[in-house]
Amino acid sequence: MFERMSYRINHILEPAFPEQRLFLRSEDGTRFIRLSPLTQFLGWTGSAGFVAWAIIATAVLLMDSIGSGSIREQAQREQQLYEERLQVLSAERDARATEALAAQGRFNLALAQISEMQSELLASEDRRKELETGIGVIQTTLRRTMAERDNARASLEDMLAAAREEAQGPSIAAGEEASDMLTFMTAALERTAGERDRMAQEALDAEELAREMIFEGRLRDERNDQIFQQLEDAVSVSLEPLDAMFRASGIPVDTILDSIRAGYSGQGGPLTPLVLSTMGGEPDADTMRANQILSEMDRISLYSVAAQKMPFANPVKSAVRFTSGFGMRWGRLHAGSDFAGPVGTPIYATADGVVVHAGWSSGYGRLIKIQHEFGIETRFAHLSAIRVQKGQRVSRGERIGDMGNSGRSTGPHLHYEVRIDGEAVNPMIYIKAANNVF
Known part of the structure; x- marks a missing residue:
């Protein structure tokens, strides 16, 4: 039955793909390979499919490269704007301090x-x-x-x-x-x-x-x-x-x-x-x-x-990007603010306190917890390095770790939290409030 079906297919394809013979000559003699219409059709179809796949893949890579370039340019522009904003805020802070x-x-x-x-x-x-x-x-x-x-x-x-x-x-x-x-x-x-x-x-x-x-x-x-x-x-x-x-x-x-x-x-x-x-x-x-x-x-x-x-300070003093804020995200509470930057960017304590945790924590990766006055606790997650120990007393502005990509993280960034009596609050409330004074 298979031979009969093959014969019919060859008969149908023969006008477009007539039977070809490929001769192979050697010292022992001459041999030939018969290429039936079905074999030619399958070879032509495979070649055409490969060429089409190559064209589509090339187009996709080209579009992705163009898109990546645009994203990088946008990221550079955002970083430049953020650095300019930081310089303005720093100048305002210095002026207020002088006053x-x-x-x-x-x-x-x-x-x-x-x-x-x-x-x-x-x-x-x-x-x-x-x-x-x-x-x-x-x-x-x-x-x-x-x-x-x-x-x-x-x-x-x-x-x-x-x-x-x-x-x-x-x-x-x-x-x-x-x-x-x-x-x-x-x-x-x-x-x-x-x-x-x-x-x-x-x-x-x-x-x-x-x-x-x-x-x-x-x-x-x-x-x-x-x-x-x-x-x-x-x-x-x-x-x-x-x-x-x-x-x-x-x-x-x-x-x-x-x-x-x-x-x-x-x-x-x-x-x-x-x-x-x-x-x-x-x-x-x-x-x-x-x-x-x-x-x-x-x-x-x-x-x-x-x-x-109290944590009236920014945990990162270098030029970074604010990538995610406090609030509901994908049906779950995002309990802090995210700042993206290169791996190794210095991370600083935002208030005087005592380190109550300095190590690995599921999801957070390398995590530092600092207990402050008035029931306030700050958390610094996804670090690449921890520079303090549990029980150590730290001061505001003291370097405690480096930015990283540990734990459940999609890229190098700092996840920063502020909690009062165990309940998470928006860290930007403290950071923005301090921008008007310091």
């Missing part, structure tokens, strides 16, 4: 001026009280002297009247006695008048000094107000971005500050309060204003300490 240092210097200078002015105010207050006491004594003495003068004048008039009455029955001895008394009383009255004039002049001088001190006090108050206004503006400029950064962290700001304050036990470091003396009296407006500024500066100092303990 913060300048504001800190202005604050320290103004604080010294406040202390000096406070001392001057206290000294002027003491002088004012002494002057008030002196004026009171002068006024009392003046009133007493004037009363004595009036009494002496009345006594003199009485004595003159008595002398005139006695003069009607004159005697030489009585006249001489009256004359001596009159001379004595006149001299006493002149001394009293001189003392009165001197005391009156001292009172006028004291009043003039009091007016000058009041004028100086007003000038000092105006200067104090200007200095306080500059301090309040500088503190506000420094405090507002810090408040916004810590509010974005997702942890109550009061909880953070209370924890940092408790860690210092209220002694030493930036948390030591500065108290201005009020000489035992009620604090005045300037003292209350200064204490408010000091309270806000204490808050800034607490923020500075807390910022080192």
Whole structure:
């Protein structure tokens, strides 16, 4: 049956592929191979299929090469844009750091001026009280002297009247006695008048000094107000971005500050309060204003300490590509952010903490876990090298590993996670918040 079917096929193909004979000559003789129409058809079909496959494969490779070139060019453009963005952010961070240092210097200078002015105010207050006491004594003495003068004048008039009455029955001895008394009383009255004039002049001088001190006090108050206004503006400029950064962290700001304050036990470091003396009296407006500024500066100092303990930093400082963010992906939660770059790119700790894991973990590959304050944990996955050990304490900005492609990874990149009490949060919240401050 097979032979009959082969014969029919050959008969059908014979007009297009007539039977051919291939002669092979050797020393022993001449042989030939008969090529039937079916054999020729199969050979031609195979050759045509091979040629078609070669053309299609060449076209596919050419298109893939063109596509790869476009992807590489796009990746280079994205990398260039990312590097430019990093340079801009770095310049902004340096400018903000310079402004913060300048504001800190202005604050320290103004604080010294406040202390000096406070001392001057206290000294002027003491002088004012002494002057008030002196004026009171002068006024009392003046009133007493004037009363004595009036009494002496009345006594003199009485004595003159008595002398005139006695003069009607004159005697030489009585006249001489009256004359001596009159001379004595006149001299006493002149001394009293001189003392009165001197005391009156001292009172006028004291009043003039009091007016000058009041004028100086007003000038000092105006200067104090200007200095306080500059301090309040500088503190506000420094405090507002810090408040916004810590509010974005997702942890109550009061909880953070209370924890940092408790860690210092209220002694030493930036948390030591500065108290201005009020000489035992009620604090005045300037003292209350200064204490408010000091309270806000204490808050800034607490923020500075807390910022080192929370992951307000970028784990990669080199030029890398942001390839995947936090959120649902393919029906599953992608619990971190991915940064792609060359193998061996340095990876840095984003906050002070203790290494709780440094080794291989299924899926993560080479993994580092760092425990921070406030229940925060950071994870660095798919590393090519680990440069820390479990239990080691690390500081923010310290190199802890190298970027790699270990574990379930499709290419060299860093998978970076931030977790609060075990629950994953978006790491970009912290990175973007820090970009506005550092």
